[in-house]
Amino acid sequence: MNDTPDALLDEAMRLGAAGRPADALALCGQVIGRWPQAARAWRFQGMALLQTGRPADAIDSLARAMALQPDPETQGYLGVAHCQAGRLADGIAALRAALSQAPRSVLLLQNLLQALLRNGDGAEAAAIARRLSDGLPRHAEHARRAARLLARVGDLAAPAYFRRALDLMPGWREGWRELAQTVRQAGDASAAAAAWQAALDRDPRDGEGWNNLGLIRFEQGRWPEAAMCFDRALALIPGSSVVQLNFGQLDMAAKLPARAAERFGAVLRQDPRSVAALDGLVRARLATCDWEGLTELTDALRAVAAAGGPDCEAISPYCSLFLPIGPREQWQIARAKAARIESRTGAPLPPAPRAISGRDGRLRVGYLSADFRRHILGDMIWQLLAGHDRARFEVFAYATNPPEDSAHYRKFSADADHFRDLSPLSDRAAAARVQADALDLLIFLGGYTDGDRAEILALRPAPLQATYLDYPATMGASWIDYVIADTTVMPPELEPWFTERLLALPGCYQLNNDRFPHPEGRCPRAEAGLPAEGFVFSCFNKTDRLNPELLARWIAILRDVPGSLLWLLRPAGDGASRLAAAFASAGLDPSRLVFAPLLAKAAHVRRQSAADLFLDTLPSNAHTTASDALWAGVPVLTLAGDSFAGRVGASLLRAVGLPDQIAASTAAYHKSAVEMAGDPAALARHRAHLEGPGRRSALFDTRLRIGELEAAYDEICRRARRGESPQRLAMRPGDVPRRSGF
Numbered sequence: 037m038n039d040t041p042d043a044l045l046d047e048a049m050r051l052g053a054a055g056r057p058a059d060a061l062a063l064c065g066q067v068i069g070r071w072p073q074a075a076r077a078w079r080f081q082g083m084a085l086l087q088t089g090r091p092a093d094a095i096d097s098l099a100r101a102m103a104l105q106p107d108p109e110t111q112g113y114l115g116v117a118h119c120q121a122g123r124l125a126d127g128i129a130a131l132r133a134a135l136s137q138a139p140r141s142v143l144l145l146q147n148l149l150q151a152l153l154r155n156g157d158g159a160e161a162a163a164i165a166r167r168l169s170d171g172l173p174r175h176a177e178h179a180r181r182a183a184r185l186l187a188r189v190g191d192l193a194a195p196a197y198f199r200r201a202l203d204l205m206p207g208w209r210e211g212w213r214e215l216a217q218t219v220r221q222a223g224d225a226s227a228a229a230a231a232w233q234a235a236l237d238r239d240p241r242d243g244e245g246w247n248n249l250g251l252i253r254f255e256q257g258r259w260p261e262a263a264m265c266f267d268r269a270l271a272l273i274p275g276s277s278v279v280q281l282n283f284g285q286l287d288m289a290a291k292l293p294a295r296a297a298e299r300f301g302a303v304l305r306q307d308p309r310s311v312a313a314l315d316g317l318v319r320a321r322l323a324t325c326d327w328e329g330l331t332e333l334t335d336a337l338r339a340v341a342a343a344g345g346p347d348c349e350a351i352s353p354y355c356s357l358f359l360p361i362g363p364r365e366q367w368q369i370a371r372a373k374a375a376r377i378e379s380r381t382g383a384p385l386p387p388a389p390r391a392i393s394g395r396d397g398r399l400r401v402g403y404l405s406a407d408f409r410r411h412i413l414g415d416m417i418w419q420l421l422a423g424h425d426r427a428r429f430e431v432f433a434y435a436t437n438p439p440e441d442s443a444h445y446r447k448f449s450a451d452a453d454h455f456r457d458l459s460p461l462s463d464r465a466a467a468a469r470v471q472a473d474a475l476d477l478l479i480f481l482g483g484y485t486d487g488d489r490a491e492i493l494a495l496r497p498a499p500l501q502a503t504y505l506d507y508p509a510t511m512g513a514s515w516i517d518y519v520i521a522d523t524t525v526m527p528p529e530l531e532p533w534f535t536e537r538l539l540a541l542p543g544c545y546q547l548n549n550d551r552f553p554h555p556e557g558r559c560p561r562a563e564a565g566l567p568a569e570g571f572v573f574s575c576f577n578k579t580d581r582l583n584p585e586l587l588a589r590w591i592a593i594l595r596d597v598p599g600s601l602l603w604l605l606r607p608a609g610d611g612a613s614r615l616a617a618a619f620a621s622a623g624l625d626p627s628r629l630v631f632a633p634l635l636a637k638a639a640h641v642r643r644q645s646a647a648d649l650f651l652d653t654l655p656s657n658a659h660t661t662a663s664d665a666l667w668a669g670v671p672v673l674t675l676a677g678d679s680f681a682g683r684v685g686a687s688l689l690r691a692v693g694l695p696d697q698i699a700a701s702t703a704a705y706h707k708s709a710v711e712m713a714g715d716p717a718a719l720a721r722h723r724a725h726l727e728g729p730g731r732r733s734a735l736f737d738t739r740l741r742i743g744e745l746e747a748a749y750d751e752i753c754r755r756a757r758r759g760e761s762p763q764r765l766a767m768r769p770g771d772v773p774r775r776s777g778f
Contacts (some may be wrong), residue, residue, distance in 0.1 A: 041071045048080050057087035072549030075105035083113055108137035108370060112144045115151070124155045140171060162186045168191065176204035180211065187218045190382040192464065194218050197228070197514050209238045211379070213245065221380060223463025223491055225252050232651035247279045254286050257438075257487075262286050277303045277310065284316050289486065305371035307444040311340050311350035319355045322580040325611035329586065334359050341365035348372035353484040357509055357656045358581050359515050363533040366679065370512025371535070373484055375511070377494045381463055384496035386637040388471050397755055402432035402470060402478045402498065404458075405506075406487035408448040409437050412660050413481060415637055418444075418549040422449035423742040429749070432473055435460050435468070436482075436489045458492070467495035476500065476753050480516070483507020500756055502539060504745075505547060508659065508681040510534040517762040518752065520745070521545045524687040525680045531764070539752060541744045543734045544691035546684070548663055550738045553638065554731065555645040555668050564646040566630060571600040571713045574647035574670070576632070576640070576661050579607040581653045588614070590651060591622045593706055597713040603647055605610040606631035646667040648719060649712055657685035666692050666730060671712070671722040675705045691735035740772070747772045 044067050050283075051059040064081035067074055095422055098114040115130030120557065131148040138144060148164055162185040172178050175198035179201035186194035198215040202208060216231035232249040236242060250265030266283040270276060284299035297320035303313035317335050320326075336359050349372035356369050395582050403421070407413035423430050433452035438459045439445060449455045454473065458466040470478065470492065478498035482488030483506055493501050494515050502518035503511060510519065512535050519526070519536040522545040524536050561568060582604075594600050597679050606612055616626035633642065645668040652658050652674035658665070662672050674685025676698060686698045699705035712719055734740060755763070 041067050041074050045074075045076050045080055048084070051590055052080070052084050052087060055324065057084045060084040063321075072469050073104060075101045075110075078104065079110045079113065082110075082117065086113070086117055086120065091117045095121060099572075102641060106461075108134040108141065108144065110188075111137075112141070112147060116147050116658045118149045119147075119154065124151060126154060127151050128157075130276075139730055142171065145171075148290060153222070158185065158188055159191075162188070162191055166197070168370040172668075173200065174204065176201055179204060180208070183211070183218075184214065187214065187221075190221070190367065192222065195224075203641050207238065209235055212238065216248065216729040219251065219462075219710060220248075221382070223381065224465070225462075226460070227462075228252050229256070233508070234595065241272055243269045243276065243279070245278075246272065247276070247282060250286075251282055254282070254289070259286060259290055262388050275306070277306045277313075280311055281316065284313070284320070287385055288316065288319060288323070288385065291323075291608060293582055296320040297324070297326070302699075311337075311347050312643050314340075315351045315355065319352060319580065320361070322355075322358060322582070323607070323611070324609040325582060325607050325614045326609075327578055327584045331601055334361075336366060337361070341368050344368045344372070346375070349376045353509065353512075354507075355580070357679065358583075362653055363530055363679050365514055367510055367535070369483070369531040370510050372512075374490075374494075374511060374513035374515075374535075378515075378629070381491045381494045383462075384494070385467055385471055387499075388474065396430075398426075398428055398430045399477065399749060400432065400473065401749055402434055402473065402475045403435040403481055404436065404438045404470070404478060404489075404492060405481035405482065406489065407506070408433060408435040408445060409440050410442045410444050414444045414448075415549060415714075416505065416547055416660060417481065418447070419551065419738050420547060420742065421448060423738065425746060429746065430454075432456065432470075432475065434466075434492075436487060436492070458489075463466070463489065463491040464495060467492045467497040470497035477749055479504050479520075481506050483509065483511060494594045500762070502752075503536065505545070508656075508684060510536060510681070518765075520748065521680065522687055523766060524688060524690060525683045529680075530680065537762045538764050538766070539748055540764075541741070541748065542767050542769045542772065544687045545742075546659070546663060546688060546691075546735070546736060547741045547745075548667070548736050550731075550736045552641070555642045555647075558669070559642050559644075559646040561580065562692065565632065566646055567601065569599065570628070571597055571649075572647045573597075573600060573649055573651050573709070574603040574665070575651050575653060575658070576603075576605050576644065576665070577658050579605060579611055581656050581658075585627045586653055587618055588622075589702060589706065591619065591624060593651070593709045593713075594624060594628060595622075596706075596710045601628050601630055602651075603630045605635055640664065649673060649709065651709060654682055655679060656681040657683065659684045663735065666726055667736065669723050669730075670728045671697060671719065671726065673705065673712070674701045675702065688735060692730045692733045694722065694730070697722075743772045768778050 044063055048060040048063040061084045064084060067077040078101035079096050082094040085094035085097060098110055098117055101110045102114060111130050111134040115127045118127030118130055127194060128151050130589040131144060131151060135144050136465050144162055145167055164181050179197050183194055183197035184200055185198055195215060195218055198211055202211050212231050212235035216228045220228035230253045231250060232245055236245050237440055246265045246269035250262045253262035253265055266279055271278045278464040280299045280303050284296040287296035297317055300313045300317040300320060303310050314336055318337060337351055341351060341361055342365055348369045351369045353369050353373050356366050421431055421433055432454045433448055434456045436458050454629050456469060477500045480493055480503045496515055500517050501515060502520055503516055504520040516536045518539040519534060520539045525541050531538055565571060590602055594602060612631050616629055619626045619629050641664050644665050647670050650665040650670050650672040652672060654675050655676050657674055664670055672687060676683050676686040689695055689697045699708055751765060
């Protein structure tokens with residue numbers, strides 16, 4: 037061996053590589069003793085000290101090397117030494133500095149990645165992993181690591197790296213599963229289904245995979261496929277409470293509540309603490325009027341809601357409106373739901389630069405809905421899009437429902453200035469599409485119900501966002517600025533239990549279609565399936581709004597009105613026989629209970645006119661069903677409750693000019709029902725009012741209601757232009773300019 041510094045250091049390098057760091061150290065010491073200015077000797081000594089587990093000493097050697105001859109390789113080793121000594125911040129700083137000089141160094145990238153992971157810097161670690169994979173795009177392990185890190189921090193690029201890794205190793209089954217979970221988290225159900233199918237093609241005995249694919253098919257509305265997936269999952273993991281729970285939710289959507297109740301009951305027998313199963317069982321029991329033990333079940337749900345926290349998320353916010361659960365508890369449930377949505381959707385979209393009002397001075401207003409189709413809400417908003425003043429408003433419609441061949445869908449598509457089908461897009465892509473339109477205001481005609489996709493709003497695609505019409509409760513979300521309502525449904529005592537600020541219209545908040553044909557004369561009783569004689573009390577609410585206390589109240593009314601009838605929609609399953617049995621137990625002839633089938637809108641409104649008095653429900657009132665009855669000329673008797681959903685009847689009756697039909701107590705409700713049944717002249721006056729002034733009232737003045745909305749939109753956007761945060765706003769009748777025509 038030559039007696040030169042380079043020759044000696046080459047030998048030290050060979051010894052270190054051969055696993056003899058102690059010998060390498062000795063040789064480096066000799067060189068440093070003779071040539072103390074040899075930077076390479078100090079660097080090799082530092083490397084050998086790292087090999088022997090002496091990072092503090094290595095730091096000194098590597099620092100001397102850097103002082104003599106700085107270079108990125110030495111600085112990288114100095115960073116490693118700091119990290120091994122527990123000085124992560126210094127180590128990361130040194131590695132970053134080295135990378136700035138040698139940005140393509142795989143070794144530096146790998147070392148910085150490990151340091152960042154140890155320090156918990158997930159986002160930067162993911163960025164470094166991307167650089168590694170991009171530098172070596174055919175390197176499967178780098179792609180896999182990048183994919184997992186990007187998924188961990190919610191980076192939208194994660195799916196691309198999973199696909200890169202899977203192209204290189206298509207047999208990586210876990211990769212297909214992780215890709216499915218990642219794209220599902222991003223709201224791309226189609227891509228998630230494809231990834232789950234690829235995973236199952238490789239391992240068809242994966243019961244959890246079949247369950248997850250079933251969930252996606254369920255959410256896509258492909259219910260037969262979802263049922264097949266859940267059946268496969270149960271065959272592979274018999275008795276799984278998770279699969280049974282999901283299958284129960286599918287059964288409820290498919291209007292098979294009796295079977296759903298069996299599944300939810302089975303889950304509760306395995307796990308009595310399952311809030312989701314408890315909630316599902318309550319919903320199934322309500323749908324079939326099976327009220328045995330309902331009080332205890334409801335009390336258990338209310339206790340969960342009162343306690344707050346993540347468990348509330350398993351309670352259906354919509355179903356809670358039909359239960360004796362107070363506004364505070366409903367707010368807790370909604371907040372938990374909103375928090376769950378936020379955790380799924382991830383960070384909001386970066387704010388896009390925009391000015392309030394469009395380039396031509398018109399406000400750009402968008403409506404997001406799952407019901408631009410044949411639907412109760414579709415009937416209510418029939419004139420909304422076409423009715424806006426195009427000199428002041430540019431109207432966008434965003435449909436989350438798939439296209440359908442119907443008059444409703446064709447009309448809404450034509451009535452908007454811009455109609456966007458968001459149904460095939462992921463949540464983030466849909467939100468980005470909305471954001472690209474640079475709206476001033478986005479109105480959500482939805483809530484926490486099937487297909488409404490509140491996740492799009494959670495991504496904040498518009499600077500102002502409000503809910504209107506379809507969902508009579510708080511969303512509990514910071515990403516909704518206003519709830520459009522009125523001061524009857526939202527008196528001051530309710531406002532603390534709404535996350536949104538109240539935007540109150542001057543009269544009733546509800547929008548109706550005054551061009552819908554109203555019945556000419558009363559529908560003959562025989563045509564409606566009613567007996568020829570007897571006073572007819574009706575209620576066409578879905579039977580999930582009924583409850584034992586309400587039925588007892590109605591039975592007491594019928595007992596005091598001899599020969600009277602109660603006309604209801606036919607419940608699901610055995611619900612009709614249960615209600616008939618309740619009549620018999622109370623000593624009433626079950627023939628006084630008449631059930632009606634579901635009918636199309638026009639036929640339904642026509643048959644309603646055969647009734648004498650509509651009895652409203654509580655804790656959730658009739659909404660569209662009540663305004664349909666009023667349009668048909670049928671008086672409504674309501675009892676105002678302590679929630680938005682329970683005060684809609686009062687709002688409708690004030691707007692139609694019949695405030696005396698709002699009972700102040702259950703006793704007054706009973707007394708009014710009995711008195712009206714015994715006073716044909718009073719009943720005739722009410723019908724005459726509804727068939728005359730009532731049909732011309734504010735409740736059914738569509739032009740007025742759209743004008744009120746426009747004035748409200750103008751005002752909140754004006755406030756936003758001034759930089760004001762959303763605050764309570766109650767519009768007055770004088771704030772609404774009248775205009776003729778649509």
